[in-house]
Amino acid sequence: MALVDFNTQRICPSCGKLINIKHNFCKYCGVDLSEIKPIGMDDISREIAITAISDPDPSIRKEAVDTLGDFKEKKVLGVLTWILLNDPNEEVRKEAADEIGDLHHPYSKNILSFALKDQSPKVRKEAIEGLKKLKEKVKAEKMDKGQPEERGEAIEGLKKVKEKVKAEKMDKGPKKLKEKVKAEKMDKDNQKKEKKNNFNFYYQIGVAIISPSFTMIYLSSYRLYLK
Numbered sequence: 001m002a003l004v005d006f007n008t009q010r011i012c013p014s015c016g017k018l019i020n021i022k023h024n025f026c027k028y029c030g031v032d033l034s035e036i037k038p039i040g041m042d043d044i045s046r047e048i049a050i051t052a053i054s055d056p057d058p059s060i061r062k063e064a065v066d067t068l069g070d071f072k073e074k075k076v077l078g079v080l081t082w083i084l085l086n087d088p089n090e091e092v093r094k095e096a097a098d099e100i101g102d103l104h105h106p107y108s109k110n111i112l113s114f115a116l117k118d119q120s121p122k123v124r125k126e127a128i129e130g131l132k133k134l135k136e137k138v139k140a141e142k143m144d145k146g147q148p149e150e151r152g153e154a155i156e157g158l159k160k161v162k163e164k165v166k167a168e169k170m171d172k173g174p175k176k177l178k179e180k181v182k183a184e185k186m187d188k189d190n191q192k193k194e195k196k197n198n199f200n201f202y203y204q205i206g207v208a209i210i211s212p213s214f215t216m217i218y219l220s221s222y223r224l225y226l227k
Ligand SMILES: [Zn+2]
Pocket: 012, 013, 014, 015, 016, 017, 026, 027, 028, 029, 030, 031
């Protein structure tokens, strides 16, 4: 495996090529590297990175890759990418793919896609896992961004519905009440009228029946008196 001078060089986390440590972009694939520090600035990471790419024992290189991944820092992406591309041992490359997936940086999409064509099925499988993690991260971020807005909209929506219902109640409330009072009044008036009509009817019948009777009684008494 070719050696990297971490004091003067850095590795592009997207294409895995060596570039000048002072460059803020990759001259091969064009990605912006200003957000990712070169590993050469950090003593501990640099020593482990050197072990990860140069130790003769694959199990030590694998251990070093595992440790670099544990740091959970973007600056280890370059060296992990380099190892995934260049390490002769499939277990070490598999470990690199695993750690790259765990860091789920969008730049890693390129190198993980490339690793889908690795000669080792173990590495190809891990590359699939890594791409899956990347996609899940993007999804989770979208949901994180979307939720407060959606929640806000939902709250606004509920507010509007509540206000509408309130307005309708105020509109309908007095109207209904007025209508009810009116109807009740009409009912009472009708009842009164009906009672009055009934009274007049029976009164007239009474008068019609009683008056002739009185007249007849009166006339009969008068006749008796005359006799
Ligand atoms: Zn690049």
